[in-house]
Amino acid sequence: MHRVLLPFEFFEPTTVNEVLELLDGEKTKVLAGGLDLVLDSRLRKIGLNKVISLQKIPDLDYVKYDPENGLSFGAMATMRQIEQFPAVKKKWQSLYEGIHTIVSVQTKIMGTAVGNICVGTPVSDIAPPLFTLGAKVKIIGKNGEKTVPIESFFVDLGKTILEPHEIVTEISVPEQATGTGSAFMKLGKTAEDIAKINVAVTVNLKDGICQKAKIALGAVAATPIRATEAEEAVKGLELDDRCIEKAAEAAAERVKPITDVRSTAQYRKEMVKVLVRDSFKLAIARASE
Amino acid sequence: MGKEIADFIINGTKYEEIIEPHMLLVDVIRDKIGLTGTKIACWAGDCGACTVLIDGLPILSCLTLAVTAKGKNITTVEGLADGHELHPIQKAYEEKGGVQCGYCSPGMLMSTKYLLDENPNPTREEIGEALAGNLCRCTGYVKIVDSVEYAAEIMEKGGTKQ
Numbered sequence: 001m002h003r004v005l006l007p008f009e010f011f012e013p014t015t016v017n018e019v020l021e022l023l024d025g026e027k028t029k030v031l032a033g034g035l036d037l038v039l040d041s042r043l044r045k046i047g048l049n050k051v052i053s054l055q056k057i058p059d060l061d062y063v064k065y066d067p068e069n070g071l072s073f074g075a076m077a078t079m080r081q082i083e084q085f086p087a088v089k090k091k092w093q094s095l096y097e098g099i100h101t102i103v104s105v106q107t108k109i110m111g112t113a114v115g116n117i118c119v120g121t122p123v124s125d126i127a128p129p130l131f132t133l134g135a136k137v138k139i140i141g142k143n144g145e146k147t148v149p150i151e152s153f154f155v156d157l158g159k160t161i162l163e164p165h166e167i168v169t170e171i172s173v174p175e176q177a178t179g180t181g182s183a184f185m186k187l188g189k190t191a192e193d194i195a196k197i198n199v200a201v202t203v204n205l206k207d208g209i210c211q212k213a214k215i216a217l218g219a220v221a222a223t224p225i226r227a228t229e230a231e232e233a234v235k236g237l238e239l240d241d242r243c244i245e246k247a248a249e250a251a252a253e254r255v256k257p258i259t260d261v262r263s264t265a266q267y268r269k270e271m272v273k274v275l276v277r278d279s280f281k282l283a284i285a286r287a288s289e
Numbered sequence: 290m291g292k293e294i295a296d297f298i299i300n301g302t303k304y305e306e307i308i309e310p311h312m313l314l315v316d317v318i319r320d321k322i323g324l325t326g327t328k329i330a331c332w333a334g335d336c337g338a339c340t341v342l343i344d345g346l347p348i349l350s351c352l353t354l355a356v357t358a359k360g361k362n363i364t365t366v367e368g369l370a371d372g373h374e375l376h377p378i379q380k381a382y383e384e385k386g387g388v389q390c391g392y393c394s395p396g397m398l399m400s401t402k403y404l405l406d407e408n409p410n411p412t413r414e415e416i417g418e419a420l421a422g423n424l425c426r427c428t429g430y431v432k433i434v435d436s437v438e439y440a441a442e443i444m445e446k447g448g449t450k451q
């Protein structure tokens with residue numbers, strides 16, 4: 001194991017435009033909280049020529065809410081800031097739970113939510129909630145600005161649609177319609193460990209009938225994924241136990257997890273069923289409140 | 290930006306050190322400045338042994354580039370005691386058996402300091418949550434939680450041991 005990082009050039013621009021000018025290829029990386037960047041660099045998983053810090057750019061560390069645009073947070077907003085933002089716990093329960101299951105206070109104080117997404121890991125605890133809450137990712141590059149749904153942001157293991165000349169400046173989460181509830185659940189070896197699998201469900205009910213359900217699963221594929229078959233299976237139905245069970249089975253059917261040090265594929269598949277079922281029930285209870 | 294002379298303010302003292310951007314804060318603190326109270330165990334952000342406070346917030350110094358901590362107020366475990374007079378948190382850990390082998394203690398103490406600064410009267414559950422990023426392989430945590438509870442108690446009474 002390597003003990004030190006290899007040398008690189010370091011820049012601390014104070015505007016996003018300066019960042020864009022400095023971005024010049026695969027070996028130039030952006031530093032937000034630095035958790036993955038520093039670790040991966042030390043482990044030689046990534047090679048770095050240039051590191052561009054976002055820490056000196058003012059106004060990227062916001063978390064804000066207004067009824068029209070919902071919740072949005074900037075590239076430097078930490079997990080801790082979002083976790084402690086009062087509206088999050090109340091309105092986007094699954095996002096709160098996703099962050100809350102990251103137990104290390106230090107990690108949440110250093111780590112940014114945008115950074116977590118940009119790493120492109122399928123094990124992210126905030127990606128499944130964001131998938132089911134309709135989050136959008138704002139990307140700025142040399143060719144201008146665009147906003148994409150978070151599902152299309154993830155491409156493959158450790159790979160996102162982000163081009164070397166682009167950065168993410170904001171993630172936004174829309175206000176949820178009346179009758180909506182969400183929940184997140186995670187299964188880990190210990191509370192501190194990363195997820196074996198994780199699940200987020202958002203459900204919208206009207207008069208007890210499911211108008212819309214969104215289910216996202218983490219750690220069962222190269223990216224977080226939506227369980228669209230399961231979502232379709234419950235649409236327009238009254239969500240009784242049998243119906244939820246059917247959706248959970250459809251979600252488990254959909255996944256082809258791997259066997260690794262944390263769990264076997266078979267166990268993961270079985271537990272997708274259990275976690276989808278349980279988080280569905282919790283989301284329904286919240287939607288009915 | 291390459292090699293530079295940077296100021297680090299650690300426990301109220303200013304240190305001038307020659308650093309490069311790829312250097313880690315923990316290495317500057319331990320190897321350059323010689324404050325070896327801060328420990329390293331996992332090098333990966335899992336164990337919390339390297340926790341120090343930057344501007345009052347607990348961070349992992351093994352995953353922090355030293356260059357990003359220039360000029361900020363850094364507190365390490367050496368900054369807790371007042372000369373030979375231990376900080377109430379340290380006294381509480383000593384008294385309640387929160388220290389066994391002691392390797393995790395510097396990190397535990399810094400996380401405790403942050404917790405009690407934010408929340409002077411935490412519940413046992415809140416203590417558990419606040420220390421979740423610090424691993425201990427000796428105590429089983431019960432005595433550490435006892436220590437933090439006790440520290441809160443003696444700090445409320447004015448910072449001195451009864």
